[in-house]
Amino acid sequence: MPVFRLAMHPASEGDALMLSWGEEDALHRALIDLGRTKNYRALKPLLQTIGTFELFAISHIDADHIEGAVPLFAEPALPFTARNVWFNAYSQLVDARERLRDAETLGVDQAEKVTAGIKASGWPWNSQFASRVVSTGSPEAAAPLTFAGGLKLTLLSPTDQELTRLLPTWERALAEAHLRKEDKEPVELAETEEREILGGLNVEALAARQFSGDGTRPNGSSIAFIAEFDQKRVLMAADSHADVIEAALERLGHSAENPLRLDCLKVSHHGSKANTSPALLSLIDCTRFAFSTDGSHHGHPDAETIARILKHDPGRRKTLIFNFRQPSTEQWDDENLRTRWHYDCLFPEAGKEGIEFEL
Secondary structure, eight states: OOEEEEEEOOBTBSOOEEEEEEETTEEEEEEEOOOSHHHHHHHHHHHHHHOEESEEEOOOSOHHHHTTHHHHHHSSSOSSEESOEEOOOHHHHHHHHHHTTOOOOOOOOOOBHHHHHHHHHTOOBSTTSTTSOOSTTSGGGGSOEEETTTEEEEEEEOOHHHHHHHGGGHHHHHHHTTOBTTSOOOOOOOSOOOOOOOSSOOHHHHHHSOOOOOOOHHHHTOOEEEEEETTEEEEEOTTOOHHHHHHHHHHTTOOSSSOEEOSEEEOGGGGOTTTOOHHHHHTEEOSEEEEOOOOTTTOOSOHHHHHHHHHHSOSSOEEEEESSOOHHHHTTOOHHHHHHHTEEEEOOOTTOOSEEEEO
């Protein structure tokens, strides 16, 4: 019997995600992001055991998604093989800008660590796109892209415009993520910074707070897609901007009257209040919502995001899936709230790290 699963491995405040599909004894897999350095090192034995991935996607250059790829590509022997790699480096940003018919001439590709590592690996890089740009502006993105075993991916983000917006801040973003060749290996940041934990959660009041969208350029460049297998779908939102996903879903013909049926939404930007809008929720028909974060640095998931999800669909039973039991997630494991708003919480089993579940 075919299976389709999503695993959210421990990735500090970021993502290290794995899709598995096919027959139990012959699974295919995709790896999306690698969290921070320590997360890659913890995950490395499993990566070695698996050996081959149909796709390794690095969604964007935020450190909590890409930092783990730096020690990966520094390995004398890579622990796995990827049949396809998706990653937009500086040259892809330039190509996206040229496709928008901007005549300004830009500099050559920056020789940063991950770009150099992908080139050295010999893995096919963005080879499913003739332009080598993973963007909804590439003609290949007009239809689902297929992978061995029957997985289909429909690209929703980024657009050429969002890639182009990243160009002026590319070097600064690389420096912040310690991705330039001259940067020393990153020192692990403190596990906790400012964190707002709200006592006595008022879902109505939280959901009523005005939505203000994320304007950060690296997040806007996120690779986000719908993964479909055996008539099941999951939207892998990375740190994408809500308005970009909304526009993509509308282009696919979805609306409040014709929402996209999903078996799970892997919520954008770890549940940030700036990345999941009421408008986006109106375009999907979904009762399971997955959050990948240990809550460090930003206190994600934001209470406003979960409140919006619950208020948008108060009648049906919903499931909130967390890969860490931490203050910002544990506060939702409240019997009164669960009864009032008709939802369940799914956490990692006691003594285990991360979570994997059937889609």
